[in-house]
Amino acid sequence: MIQIISVHFDHYIPNWRTQMEVLGHNVIVLVMEGKVRYEINGEEIVAERGDFLYIPKSTRRCGENLNGSPHQKYTLLFTIEPGMDTGIPFLDQGRFIQFRLANFQYAQRRFERLYEEMRGSKSFRFIICLGIVQELIGILSRELEKPEVTPIKMKYAQIVKHYLLEHYREPIEIEQLARLIHRSPNYTTALFKEVFGHSPIRYMHQLRVLEACNLLLHSDMTIAGISQYLGYYDTSYFFRVFKKYSAMSPSEFITRGSQSDLSQLFS
Structure with missing residues (x-):
């Protein structure tokens, strides 16, 4: 015990x-x-x-x-x-x-x-x-x-991750990320998933939803405004993405507030 x-x-x-x-x-x-x-x-x-x-x-x-x-x-x-x-x-x-x-x-x-x-x-x-x-x-x-990740793989994965952290609000394509490390899109996706456990695009959505949670609780922006700010120009798509990663709608999250456990965003 x-x-x-x-x-x-x-x-x-x-x-x-x-x-x-x-x-x-x-x-x-x-x-x-x-x-x-x-x-x-x-x-x-x-x-x-x-x-x-x-x-x-x-x-x-x-x-x-x-x-x-x-x-x-x-x-x-x-x-x-x-x-x-x-x-x-x-x-x-x-x-x-x-x-x-x-x-x-x-x-x-x-x-x-x-x-x-x-x-x-x-x-x-x-x-x-x-x-x-x-x-x-x-x-x-x-x-x-897990098998040990080689230093070069870790280096490439960190380059992609750093770019996502800096640019997650912008439109991002796998081909764009692949050019950062001079590798193919398929290799880039597989590499990132091997190191971090999920795809680069999933990580981008996680970052956006986490930022959305912060803005919903600590700003006067509307849900539609947050959707636009985070690069989701279709508000209904933003609703679907938010619910996928947080298991609730933006409106439900506002109601629950800081009591919400968002650990599932990185599961």
Whole structure:
């Protein structure tokens, strides 16, 4: 049985430091921004944005801001019932892991929800939190089983992803993305899906819908205006896309507001 001890969000803490200690619990870390320096059983480890760390119980560990620059990260502390065989290799083996998640945004949103639930007072929150922790562990386990992506593939995929992040409101075609890396459209789509788990066009729609959610809650723009702003010139098509990725219409989302769980956008 997994027992959650606490969840922390370190938000650019000046002079952040943890003293050397032998851990009496397991730790999972997701670095959001900046870099963190750890000493793990005598070995120096530098973790940066997108890194997922598992630090097992009984590890000798200390940590600090790298070169004095603050960082942003989520940290989960938990224990496992002694002698329990979880069936999760990295948990049962009790070994340190540093891993770059392909689906970083989804893990980020799950940590955000976990952090919010742990600080809430709603009924059944501990059951919900345990489910999120189990999901995060499952995500890491599944990604560890994938064949390692070669550096050149990761480089090409990141080029395409960066372009999408910068231009997602504009009309985008696969042929256009393929020209960025001088490869065929089919290769570009397959490569992006291998690295990130979904196609470039799906990722573009995810980015648009996330921005739509933000505008629906925090602007006075109309639904039709948001549709146009995000590159959907047919409002009915925008409604269909929004419902596909959020499981509700824009109007329903406005009604539910910030209580909506949008983690499915990156599932």
